[in-house]
Amino acid sequence: MILVDGAGGEWPVIGHAPWNGCNLADFVMPFFLFIVGMAIPLSLKRIPDRGRAVRRVVIRTLKLLFWGILLQGGYSHAPDELTYGVDMKHIRWCGILQRIALAYLVVAVLEIVTKNAKVQDQASSGFSIFRMYFSQWIVACFILVIYLSLVYGIYVPDWEFRVSDAKNPNYGKVLTVTCGTRGNLDPPCNAVGYIDRQLLGINHMYHKPAWRRHRACTDDSPHEGPPKTDAPAWCAAPFEPEGILSSLSAVLSTIVGVHYGHVLVHMKRHTDRLKQWFIMGISLLALGLILHFSHAIPLNKQLYTSSYICVTAGAAGIVFCLFYFLVDVLNLRHPLSPLQWVGMNAMLVYVMAAAGIFEGFLNGWYYETTNNTLVYWVRKHVFVRVWHSTRVGILLDVLFTQILFWAVVSGLLHRARLYWKL
Numbered sequence: 289m290i291l292v293d294g295a296g297g298e299w300p301v302i303g304h305a306p307w308n309g310c311n312l313a314d315f316v317m318p319f320f321l322f323i324v325g326m327a328i329p330l331s332l333k334r335i336p337d338r339g340r341a342v343r344r345v346v347i348r349t350l351k352l353l354f355w356g357i358l359l360q361g362g363y364s365h366a367p368d369e370l371t372y373g374v375d376m377k378h379i380r381w382c383g384i385l386q387r388i389a390l391a392y393l394v395v396a397v398l399e400i401v402t403k404n405a406k407v408q409d410q411a412s413s414g415f416s417i418f419r420m421y422f423s424q425w426i427v428a429c430f431i432l433v434i435y436l437s438l439v440y441g442i443y444v445p446d447w448e449f450r451v452s453d454a455k456n457p458n459y460g461k462v463l464t465v466t467c468g469t470r471g472n473l474d475p476p477c478n479a480v481g482y483i484d485r486q487l488l489g490i491n492h493m494y495h496k497p498a499w500r501r502h503r504a505c506t507d508d509s510p511h512e513g514p515p516k517t518d519a520p521a522w523c524a525a526p527f528e529p530e531g532i533l534s535s536l537s538a539v540l541s542t543i544v545g546v547h548y549g550h551v552l553v554h555m556k557r558h559t560d561r562l563k564q565w566f567i568m569g570i571s572l573l574a575l576g577l578i579l580h581f582s583h584a585i586p587l588n589k590q591l592y593t594s595s596y597i598c599v600t601a602g603a604a605g606i607v608f609c610l611f612y613f614l615v616d617v618l619n620l621r622h623p624l625s626p627l628q629w630v631g632m633n634a635m636l637v638y639v640m641a642a643a644g645i646f647e648g649f650l651n652g653w654y655y656e657t658t659n660n661t662l663v664y665w666v667r668k669h670v671f672v673r674v675w676h677s678t679r680v681g682i683l684l685d686v687l688f689t690q691i692l693f694w695a696v697v698s699g700l701l702h703r704a705r706l707y708w709k710l
Contacts, residue, residue, distance in 0.1 A: 289642045290642050290686065294685075295686045297511075298682050306501040306502040306503070306505075306510055307475055314596075319604045320388055321542045322601060324542055324545060325391075325543060325547075327549065329550050329552070329553050341396075348392065352389035353385070357379070361383065362380050364643065367651055368644075368648075368651070370648070370658060378492065382530040384530060390535050391538055395542040395546055424546065428540055438483070441471070442482060443470045444469055444472065447482070465525065473593070475527070479533065480533045480534050484527075484531040497529060498529070499523070500512065504523065534590070535592075541597055541600065541604075544568075544604075545601075547568070565608065568602075572599070572601050573602030575595075576599030626695040628702075629698035632707055633701055635710060636707075637698060639708075647690075650662055666685070667681065
């Protein structure tokens with residue numbers, strides 16, 4: 289996430305796809321949700337009392353919501369602006385941690401309600417784990433049916449918005465987007481955006497959506513750039529990539545992760561676990577690609593489509609198999625220990641690095657002008673000028689001053705046994 293946020297602007301292939309498609313950045317959110325789901329059976333296994341488990345889940349959910357709104361609601365302007373505060377008429381209610389909180393709450397409560405204490409320590413094989421937790425898959429199917437019914441069934445009328453981007457030539461004007469359709473998955477007229485506009489309010493949605501880099505909006509696509517003179521009205525409109533309906537669909541990524549956690553809990557042999565995980569991962573990946581390339585359901589992170597769920601959950605499962613094989617089977621723990629350090633302090637690294645809080649703190653110590661800071665100096669003189677390339681320089685800057693730096697910090701904190709836990 290740090291890589292794609294920091295270097296995605298210069299390297300569009302690792303940034304979010306403007307609409308349909310799946311770049312490196314589009315795997316980040318479902319990977320988060322997958323591993324959250326996988327951890328749920330492991331953490332709740334140690335809490336036999338259901339009431340206590342529910343209280344713990346609710347408290348963690350509230351903490352995630354608090355930090356999500358604080359970091360992405362508009363209050364924090366880090367790292368580029370040295371101000372803080374948000375107009376409550378324009379606060380953004382949704383975001384990354386909010387989506388994780390919702391998925392965690394739904395799936396963790398589902399796990400608590402449906403798990404059977406008598407089978408927690410039984411070894412399983414084949415598809416018996418599916419049968420053991422059949423009720424969870426029923427809920428997953430129910431969520432999928434609701435999502436598809438709303439996406440393809442809701443009528444989306446014409447809608448209006450006021451342009452809030454001061455750099456847009458239409459700033460302050462009220463523009464109309466013509467729709468009058470249903471079952472449309474294009475940027476302006478999909479049911480996902482319509483539901484968010486109705487329930488959240490257009491002022492509380494994300495004002496810099498990835499679709500601004502769409503080829504219909506700018507000649508610099510897939511890079512960011514000035515809007516076309518004949519760009520359609522929706523190019524300047526807000527859109528919530530972590531909205532209500534798409535977050536409901538995102539719960540399915542966590543349910544897939546929970547299944548992988550069940551396999552880890554119930555199966556004891558490495559080969560049995562890897563077989564189950566790999567087969568499911570390959571199957572989901574293949575299904576998602578078939579749906580996309582057959583033009584049935586496109587890969588789309590903004591809408592969190594079914595094909596996107598399958599491809600990203602399948603990829604997460606395969607990547608997890610790879611790490612499991614390297615760490616648990618081949619016992620290559622030391623070479624991969626930096627990943628463990630970062631993972632054990634993931635919240636700290638997310639807040640300080642991915643959310644830009646630490647970089648914003650450093651930018652607060654400037655000389656003469658706010659553009660003359662240690663962060664900008666190192667980026668310009670140590671990386672960009674040395675490599676004579678802005679693209680390569682920014683990529684290396686992110687790799688060394690953010691990812692490597694926080695890996696070292698996390699390692700020192702791990703050695704001191706200091707962790708930020710929710």
